[in-house]
Amino acid sequence: DAGITQSPRHKVTETGTPVTLRCHQTENHRYMYWYRQDPGHGLRLIHYSYGVKDTDKGEVSDGYSVSRSKTEDFLLTLESATSSQTSVYFCAISEGLGAFFGQGTRLTVV
Amino acid sequence: SQQGEEDPQALSIQEGENATMNCSYKTSINNLQWYRQNSGRGLVHLILIRSNEREKHSGRLRVTLDTSKKSSSLLITASRAADTASYFCATHAAGYSTLTFGKGTMLLVSP
Numbered sequence: 001d002a003g004i005t006q007s008p009r010h011k012v013t014e015t016g017t018p019v020t021l022r023c024h025q026t027e028n029h030r031y032m033y034w035y036r037q038d039p040g041h042g043l044r045l046i047h048y049s050y051g052v053k054d055t056d057k058g059e060v061s062d063g064y065s066v067s068r069s070k071t072e073d074f075l076l077t078l079e080s081a082t083s084s085q086t087s088v089y090f091c092a093i094s095e096g097l098g099a100f101f102g103q104g105t106r107l108t109v110v
Numbered sequence: 111s112q113q114g115e116e117d118p119q120a121l122s123i124q125e126g127e128n129a130t131m132n133c134s135y136k137t138s139i140n141n142l143q144w145y146r147q148n149s150g151r152g153l154v155h156l157i158l159i160r161s162n163e164r165e166k167h168s169g170r171l172r173v174t175l176d177t178s179k180k181s182s183s184l185l186i187t188a189s190r191a192a193d194t195a196s197y198f199c200a201t202h203a204a205g206y207s208t209l210t211f212g213k214g215t216m217l218l219v220s221p
Contacts, residue, residue: 031207042198042213043153050207058208090152092209098143099200099209101152 003027006091006102013109019078021105023091025071031094032074034058034066036087037104043090049074081109116199116215124220129186131215133199134179140202142175143209144184147196156184156197161204189219 003026013019023032034046035058045058047066055066063085065077078085086109092099117132133142141160145153159166159175159182166173172185186193196216200209 043211098155
């Protein structure tokens with residue numbers, strides 16, 4: 001398995017609180033991605049990174065920010081969590097061809 | 111919006127039968143990829159087919175790509191109960207560095 005770890009794996013938070021999800025890789029892959037997966041929508045891209053401090057928005061970026069200060073870490077922050085952000089979040093890494101996915105973080109906003 | 115759309119949304123077969131899933135997409139691509147997701151797990155990369163390829167095999171998997179119709183199919187031969195999972199196609203659009211996923215096909219293989 002590719003060396004990619006997401007933390008936490010599960011989190012329950014209250015509406016309006018900030019939340020940060022972490023993705024850590026040991027593969028030195030250039031590209032890192034954050035997706036969310038919701039029933040009926042499949043996987044949708046939130047943000048991605050193509051290098052340290054190089055990030056860009058995806059399809060559903062509103063309400064999310066990211067940071068990548070080191071090659072191995074890609075952080076996803078919900079500045080003020082809302083119930084619509086209840087989802088399963090997946091991090092993925094790639095060198096341009098196939099992607100490797102983490103195990104996911106199940107986030108519930110109450 | 112989703113680039114790839116899988117068909118059917120759900121498929122139920124018996125062990126030993128073949129399973130065929132289809133994917134349609136909208137724009138020019140560099141490559142198309144298929145992934146499997148077991149319940150509660152992350153996605154696993156199965157196979158990649160480049161835009162200049164028409165067919166590719168990997169074990170019991172066969173993927174075809176028709177760029178003129180903007181469609182792909184994934185065939186799993188001699189299916190097993192362990193093949194029960196959701197299958198997603200993902201497109202790597204020309205000029206972009208991201209993957210866009212469809213909504214997936216849920217495959218149930220009964221013993």
